[in-house]
Amino acid sequence: MHELIASPFLGEYMVLKPGEPRGVKISRKAYLALAAAEVFPTWLATAARKVWGDDLYRQSTAGRLLIRPEVGYRFGKATYELNLGCNYDCEHCYLGLKTFAGLDWPERERLLEVIRDAGVLWLQLTGGEPMVDRLFAAVYAKACELGMMLEVLTNGSRLANDKILELLTARRPSKMSLSVYGATAETYDGLTRRPGSFAKFMRGLVAAHEAGLQMDLSLIITNRNAHELDRMRGLADRFGLRHREYANMSPTIHGGDESLPSQSPQFLRKRTPFTGCDAGHTSFHVDPFGRASICKIGREPNIDLIHEGPSGLLRLGGISDGLLRRQAGCTGCTLQSTCGTCMPLVQLYRKAKAPLATYCQHTETGKEEAQ
Incomplete structure (x- = not known):
């Protein structure tokens, strides 16, 4: 190797x-x-x-x-969503209904080769929870073999598993980001709706730390765990890990609003102005069925990578430009330069019939109706 x-x-x-x-x-x-x-x-x-x-x-x-050879595509990064299933049932989750359906191994192997052939050097593995996927180990090993630098987004519950830990220490990821849902079993298990999940997370965190794996923590702040934020920060300090904090929840990928009530109002933050991104131009997202889109928010239109191969990705740039262009009530808005919500996310909020103040600087009734 x-x-x-x-x-x-x-x-x-x-x-x-x-x-x-x-x-x-x-x-x-x-x-x-x-x-x-x-x-x-x-x-x-x-x-x-x-x-x-x-x-x-x-x-x-x-x-x-x-x-790695030079290729005729200008993609450097991608996210591969192994499944839409999880061993937790968090009420804030943007996935909505969680399922474990996806490609069988021959198609996954072909998909990873297509991602490599598109020029992707950094590949993020996510889900759902990627480590509970039945083919996680095979996907991880194949991506390493193809010469991709791997990042894994995980809840950490499987990191103490001997086979998982052996895999990750034999072929180390460039980084893992562990989501943190609380600092006590009562709060953590209550949010995940899975008794014993905090104990599994802590065992995984300790095992990965002792193995010297590159990690950081994502502190997920909701109305159920906001009172433990200082202790969650302390957990990061205890292990000497960098952390980021997330409090703004988005609608589900289906445009459902069930994830929004979990927000903790006092920790909601104004998003930084959206000035564009590389989605669809130098990076892309792949769902469990091999469909490539500009990102995990803007999932349609998409491209079937199994059947089209890397050449299909040449259409993503045009798709991205169309999706990111301000539309409907956002067209001609005088506050565009300070707006922190990209258009695909705006569309999800609209589909979820979320209050305008959730995603827009215009809060007057008349302007809300105009949207």
């Missing part, structure tokens, strides 16, 4: 080590030279010692360096 990856990335070239967040930027000339190198060149051995502490001097590249 390779130890380093040399790869094009959005018009540049990188050397990366799986499981490490830092990489080495190189020139195209150096990238091409590496493809023909039988031993690690001195410049790379010096960089590897400085960045990762590895000794590569006079070492053979055979079996240790993977060279």
Whole structure:
């Protein structure tokens, strides 16, 4: 199994080590030279010692360096949603109805190859809960084999499982983001609606930390756990982990409003102005059935990657431009430059019949009706 990856990335070239967040930027000339190198060149051995502490001097590249070829697509990142199922039943969840349906292994293997052929170097595995997916281990191992740097979004409940931990330590992810739903069993289990879930989370967190896996925490703030926020922050501090806080809930992917009442009003934050994103141009999202869309919010129109292959992704840029263009009541809005809600998310809020103040700066009755 390779130890380093040399790869094009959005018009540049990188050397990366799986499981490490830092990489080495190189020139195209150096990238091409590496493809023909039988031993690690001195410049790379010096960089590897400085960045990762590895000794590569006079070492053979055979079996240790993977060279990813240049491709005719400008995608560098993707999110793969393995399933829409979960072992929790959180009331704030944006998935709504949770199901475990998805592709069988031959189609998943083909899908991962298509994602690789599109130029994706960083692949985020998510769900639902990806680690309860029956093919998680196979997907993870195949993505590693294809030379992708992996990030896993998880609730952490399976991290103490021996097979899962063995997989993640043998082929380390570049990062894992663990969602935190409380600081006590009473609060955490109440939010997830699964008795014993806090104990599983803590066992997983401890196991992953002791294994030295790269992690950060996502503190999910709702009306059920807001009183424990300081203790949730303290949990991050206790393990020396960086954390982010999320309090603004979105409608479900089906446009349902059942997730919105879980918001904690005192912690809702004004979103930063939306000035555009790379969705559909250099990144994309893939659902459990191999359908690629610009992101997990703007799911339609989508492209069947199993049947169309990477060439189908060439249409995503146009789809993105159409979805992100201000529409309906947002057309000509004088506050567009300070609006923090992208148009696909606005459409979900409208479908959910959410109060205008939830996603828009216009709160007067007349303007709400105009939307």
